[in-house]
Amino acid sequence: MTKDIWLNLPVKDIQKTTDFFERIGFTLNNHAPKSDAMASFKIGQRDFIINFFSEEVFSSFTPFKIADLNDKTECLISIDAESATEVDEILAKAEAAGADIYAKGGEKDGWMYGGGFTDLDGHKWNVLFMDFSKFKQ
Template sequence: MTKEIWLNLPVKDILQTTAFFTKIGFKLNEHAPKSDSMASFKIGQKDFIVNFFTEAVFKSFTPFQIADVTNATECLISIDAENKEDVDNMLKNAAEAGGKVFAAGGEKDGWMYGGGFIDLDGHKWNVLFMDFSKFPQ
């Protein structure tokens, strides 16, 4: 049986990536090795780990091409927020750190509030607050 799951993503510049994700509130994974080719962050209450690797290192993990995410989405990485304000703050922080908001915070279906941003390398992130007490029965 599996013990953990984590996400590995390719990036062009580790220092810029580290600065970006630190500015939006992710916490550095202090247990990961310090390197100029890797940055590791813990996200959320359960410390989900996201590792960012330089493209050269990432390419060594797989025989496949790195996806061109300029005009495509390889996946949508979703983050569960505590409230609407946290959604808006993360979107604001992402924009201020150099990312691009592709969907401003807004209501959906009466029980969700969310928006999305694109990081410095084109990866798409979705930030949602879900109020299940308002979920249609």
């Protein structure tokens, strides 16, 4: 069976990406190399790894073109927050760091609170707090 899973994303500028994600509270992964071509972060209590690679390096991993994310998305990366307040805090930090907020924090279906932002390279992020005790079966 597999040992781990991580996400690799292409970015235009490693330093700007590093600054952005440090400002919203992600932890730099000190077990991975940091260079002009790569930055790695640990996210969440389980230390999910997201590696950001320069577009040039990322392109060497696959024969496929990097998607133009200006008005599209390749996936929705979700962050599980501990409260509605934390959702709003993360969105505020992301906006202050230069993100576009595409959905302000708000309640949905009586048990979920969330919002979303687009990072500096167009990747879409969803921040959610889910109170399953209020989920209607």
